[in-house]
Amino acid sequence: MLTQTDTLTLRRLAKQDIDAFLAYRCDPDVAKFQGWEHMDRNGALGFLEHMAQVPLLQLGQWTQLALAGRSDDVLLGDFGVHLSGDGREIELGITLAADAQGRNIGFEAVEMITAWLFARTQIDRIVAITHADNKRALSLLSRTPFKHTHDTHDVIDGVATPERWFELRRDWFQARRVSV
Template sequence: MLLETHRLVLRRFRAEDAAPLAAYRSDPSVARYQSWTPPVSLDTAARIVRALAEGSLEEPGWFQYAIELKADRCLVGDIGVRLHENRMQAEIGFTLAGDRQGLGYAAEAAGAVLDDLFERRELHRVSAECDARNTRSARLLRRLGFVQEGLFRQATWIKGEWTDDLVFGLLSSDRQPSCG
């Protein structure tokens, strides 16, 4: 376990996470605004899980937390942190299984990660981007205290179309610790 909230454990990925990861990443509604195309095979998920399990939380680059429900020890999503080379700022992104959305799990997990980044690791800034059509993610980022800093028009070519990207930022001086 790396982080814990009232309902969640944020931990490293492990081999048994391949099947649930394949399931939620194969859901077209979950993949809609993400970089991958469903379905995600069990073999592909196993490779992803092996790579994620080897990530370093303390080194620059991406680290992906597995989001597990305490109640049933079920993997329900993941949240990634890309630590900048200067170790003073990071980017976050999150994915949650479709049947677990709208229950506050993403906000709870992201709040715990932000608390860790700002309080324990003393980062100055955290940023996030999302497809401008992904109103639920944009709304969640705003609820977490992020400020929309920009709109990159037709900035990403993904899944055969140009998409607009919303850019968000949160400074340590603006952060209110979560109650998770």
Template sequence: MFPQTERLSLRRFRPEDAPALAAYRSDPAVARYQSWDHPLPVEAAEALVRSYAAGDPGEPGWFQYAVELKSEGALVGDVGVCLHENRMQAEIGFTLAPGRQGHGYATEAIGAVLRELFEERGVHRVSAECDARNLASARLLERVGFQREGLRPEFTWLKGEWTDDLLFGLLAERWRALTP
């Protein structure tokens, strides 16, 4: 139930992940389009790690995968999956440490999660959304096969301003057509 790639292990969070989680979630550029405030103190990261570790990826609700670079044994990001109560739909979100961006890790991690959702669990549809200003995330979602389905103008009140949300979706049929 925990996806793997040649370079990455997606796994349950462990207590020793808290400092790395605090570091990348404290970066203003990483937090800019996310719902959390920065900096993220290590104590708060420890509580998040405990909460994430207690989750069950097979049950409805959010489960946060730790993304570990195998060659270093280092936490480089996380991918969240919210499984719908019907277990046929899911939503994803992702965060990657700034020094690890631009190496294909997020594309690889999301691809592994999508493969697991569509091929192992039989999910019919996966959705995602992002701040419309977050062009890198929008491009990443499109690169892995998501289609832009909509724009919600001034939909989210985030960090003192109204933001536009881009909506994306990916159906299992499209995933199968795009996957060799």
């Protein structure tokens, strides 16, 4: 366990997460705006085992962390965390299972992981980037302290994709005096 709230746990992904992981990663509504590739069971098991062992918060590397219910430890989603090569910024990706959406879990989870990231690193900011049509992600981010900074277009699989960028700066975090 990396950190907890009254209802959620942030921890490493593990082999026992396989069924829940595959259920939401294969859900077309959840996967619609995500950049990851579809995985079969063996690929997903290999990924979970790798993520359980990979060092946390390594410069220039992505790490996936599990979001689970505190009372039952059931996987509700995961976070992709990429620490920039210079260690000054983290890009944060969020995936929630369909049944975890719309229950305020995302808001609580974002507060938990951002507090944990600022407490464990020297980053200046956390960046979240989402497809401009991802209404669920936009709704979640609008309820957090993340601020919309700009919009861009990226080419993904040969298609111009509108993206909306958000950031949360360390100075906001420090002014709030959030503790972990």
